[in-house]
Amino acid sequence: AQSVTQLSVSEGALVLLRCNYSSSVPPYLFWYVQYPNQGLQLLLKYTSAATLVKGINGFEAEFKKSETSFHLTKPSAHMSDAAEYFCAVSAPNDYKLSFGAGTTVTVRA
Amino acid sequence: GAGVSQSPRYKVAKRGQDVALRCDPISGHVSLFWYQQALGQGPEFLTYFQNEAQLDKSGLPSDRFFAERPEGSVSTLKIQRTQQEDSAVYLCASSFRDSSNEQFFGPGTRLTVL
Numbered sequence: 001a002q003s004v005t006q007l008s009v010s011e012g013a014l015v016l017l018r019c020n021y022s023s024s025v026p027p028y029l030f031w032y033v034q035y036p037n038q039g040l041q042l043l044l045k046y047t048s049a050a051t052l053v054k055g056i057n058g059f060e061a062e063f064k065k066s067e068t069s070f071h072l073t074k075p076s077a078h079m080s081d082a083a084e085y086f087c088a089v090s091a092p093n094d095y096k097l098s099f100g101a102g103t104t105v106t107v108r109a
Numbered sequence: 110g111a112g113v114s115q116s117p118r119y120k121v122a123k124r125g126q127d128v129a130l131r132c133d134p135i136s137g138h139v140s141l142f143w144y145q146q147a148l149g150q151g152p153e154f155l156t157y158f159q160n161e162a163q164l165d166k167s168g169l170p171s172d173r174f175f176a177e178r179p180e181g182s183v184s185t186l187k188i189q190r191t192q193q194e195d196s197a198v199y200l201c202a203s204s205f206r207d208s209s210n211e212q213f214f215g216p217g218t219r220l221t222v223l
Contacts, residue, residue, distance in 0.1 A: 032214075039113070039200060039214035040152070086151050095140060095204075096165070097212060099151030 008106045015074040017103050019061075019087030022068065029070040030088040030097065031061060040086065046070060048092065057081070082107045111135070113215035115201050121221045122191045130186045130218045134203030141184050142212060143176055144200040152200050158184060159206065191222045 009015055021027055028047045032040040044055025051063040057080075061072045072085065084104050088097040114133045122128050134141050140159055144152035145168075155174070157165040160181040169176070173191075178184040188195055198219045202212035 030211075037216070039216040040202075041214070042211060045211060088151075095142075095157055096154045097142075097144075097152075099153070101149070102151050 005101060006104045006106075008108060009077045010108045011079055012076050015059075015072075015077045015081060015105065017072040017085050017087075017105070019070045019072065019100065020068050021070065021089045023089070023091070025091065026063070026065055027089045027091055029061075029063060030090075031055065031059070031070075031072045032086045032088060032099075033057075034084045034086065034102075036083075043072070043085075077105075077107050079107050079109065081105060113201055113203055113213055115199075115215040115218050117218060118216060119219050119221075121223065123223055124191060124193060126191050127187065127189045128191055128220065130188075130199050130220070132184045132186070132201030132203075132215060134182065134184070134201070135213055136182075137205070138203035138213070139181075139206040140204045140212075141178055142202040142204075143184070143186050144202065145170075146198040146200055146217070148197070155186070155199075188220075191220075193222050196220055196222045 030045045031043040033043050034040050043059050044053045046053050046063045054060045059074045063070050084102045086102045087100045090097050116131045142157050143155040146152040154168040156176045158178040161178050173189045175187045198217040200217045201215045204212045
């Protein structure tokens with residue numbers, strides 16, 4: 001589950017959104033972004049291949065089994081990154097996605 | 110190509126009314142999901158279809174909620190005798206039946222029950 005619900009960053013600053021999962025078996029992990037009045041858009045996913053995953057819009061995330069984490073980062077925030085971000089997990093052979101509560105990111109000029 | 114579409118985008122219902130929410134998945138997607146997203150929360154799973162078969166309805170909150178996908182494409186989520194606690198955004202998602210579990214989401218229907 002995600003541990004931060006709101007995050008304010010300055011334009012050009014690092015964006016770091018945390019996601020920790022609780023599972024004995026490494027799950028599939030996803031980051032979705034939701035802009036106002038729009039559906040969820042997949043940023044990136046981890047499905048047991050490379051542990052460092054690069055996604056759209058300059059975002060990336062690293063799967064760390066020892067820390068049971070899949071934190072999302074972007075080196076330099078842009079105003080267009082203001083949105084709500086969700087971490088989601090599913091068991092490798094399960095179809096259900098379980099979402100965290102979400103993090104609302106605001107970007108200050 | 111077209112993404113997942115949902116209609117209506119907004120629905121206001123009086124308590125006790127029945128509502129029907131429609132989802133058009135991406136063409137060729139075998140799997141279809143419904144989620145409920147309460148204000149300030151992440152989406153929560155309601156039900157899952159594989160083609161026309163409803164394989165999991167464990168997330169439906171009560172027997173007032175009913176979903177169908179009779180021809181394996183368009184799906185309808187029906188809520189009978191709506192209550193105020195049903196107010197939420199209802200999201201539909203579809204996916205290929207593959208091992209990556211990547212789901213593509215529609216814009217949602219925002220239901221407000223007065």
